[in-house]
Amino acid sequence: LRKMETLTALDNPNSVQQLKEWLADNGLKTETLDKKAVAELLESAPTPLGEVLILRQQLAKSSIKKYQAMENAVCSDGRARGMFQFYGANRTGRFSGRNIQLQNLPQNHIPDLEQARALVRSGNFTALEMLYDSVPEVLSELIRTAFIPEEGYKFIVADFSSIERVVLAWLAGEKWVLDAYSAKKDLYTATASQMFNVPIEEINKKSPLRQKGKVADLACGYGGSTGALVAMGALEMGLTEDELKPLVNAWRAANPRIVRFWWDVDRATLKAVKDRTITETHGIRFSYESGMLLITLPSGRRLTYVKPRIGTNQFDSECVTYEGVGGTKKWERIQSYGPKFVENIVQAISRDLLCFALENLKYYSIVMHIHDEIVIEA
Structure with a gap:
């Protein structure tokens, strides 16, 4: 921050408005300073402005703010509590992260992690600045190391592998x-093999085909198309816009039962709401009861959609709408369709599997859990 103050002479260089005005005064106009915008500006920014933008990137790293959250959350015994909210995600019932927000901890890739950690713990920031290009980046990668087990204990971590992909395939x-999955094959490699009709043995983890299979798997499972591929970084990994639609088509051709599942669910929800009746498909029950659309999962738990009714989507087709907290964080009428309901169903079942595992491990000291992962202290 001090370096930013020196370079810009601003009272508060961390202020987005002040920094935007300073950049504009220096010939670099921008509407926003979000992560993507700063990365694009860096491609053409002259050296002095580029240095400021790099510092802005470092200061904006939300992960570093977790250290302050740790200080605020830690109890007198050194433990942090209240990290998870039961049923925080109202559509699926998944847990939500609170306080330190353990559900998005940055990964660490520093080869000399112990050395970096020792320097930070000793407060030797001069050496840290000499040895590493970016101190904020180092601090970000050290966040996971701030969580330690009680002396004489260790953390034991186990997770479900490719849980959503497998649940989706199972349902469909x-x-x-x-x-x-049963043969313990890499699913991204298997997807690429299926999509491009190439023997799985000819695709390795560094293969461009596997990368295409991976981004398609991540983007297309819930009806995603070219926009979802772009959001998943398809263009950044080297794909051209002309390749996106064929990639979507190839994924859907390789997963015909999943595509059929989307539209079976679409028809089931429409019929349940329109006729105020009970429908069922793929072992999932849909019913209209007391002004609610209820989706009954294999566990018996029910997902609830308030005041459902039939609306018209952007393609002039019928769709189900319901009331809830939307993208604006306000209560509003939300439009949905088969693939989106499928996403809710799959994530809800994945959550139920996690809860089943938590119940099975209840006699152990479970200290945290993140979507498909459980950590015990033993």
Whole structure:
């Protein structure tokens, strides 16, 4: 921050408005200073402005703010509590992260992690600045190391592998995915093999085909198309815009039962709301009761959608709408359709599997859990 103050002479260089005005005064106009915008500006910014933008990137790292959250949350015994909110995600029932927000901890890739940690713990920031290009980046990568077990204990971590992909395939009956999973095959490699009709043995983890299979798997499972691929970084990984639609088509052709599942669910929800009746598909029950659309999961738990009714989507087709907290964080009428309901169903079942595992491990000291992962102290 001091370096930013020196370079810009601003009272508060951390202020987005002040920094935007300073950049504009120096010939670099921008509407926003979000992560993507700063990265684009850096491509053409002259050296002095580029240095300021790099510092802005470092200061804006939200992960570093977790250290302050740790200080605020830690109890007198050195433990942090209240990290998870039960049923925080109202559509699926998944847990939400609170306080330190353990559900988005940055990964660490520093080869000399122990040395970096020792320097920070000793307060030797001069050496830290000499040895590493970016101190904020180092601090970000050290966040996971701030969580330590009680003396004489260790953390034991276990997680479900590719949980959403497998649950989706199980519900839809996409047998080749389940076979690949049972055989302990890499699912991104298996997806690429299925999409491009290439023997799985000819695709390795560094193969461009695997990368295409991976980004398609991540983007297309819930009806995503070219926009979802872009959001998942398809263009940044080297794909051209002309390649995106064929990639979507190839994924859907490789997963016909999943595609069919989307629209079976779409028809089931429409019929349940329109006729105020009970429908069922793929082992999932849909019913209209007391002004609610209820989706009954295999566990017996029910997802609830308030005041559902039939609306018209942007394609002039019928769709289900309901009331809830939308993207604006306000109560509003939300439009939905088959693939989106499928996403809710899959994530809800994945959550139920996590809760089943938590119940099975209840006699152990569970200290945290993140979507598909449980950490015990033993």
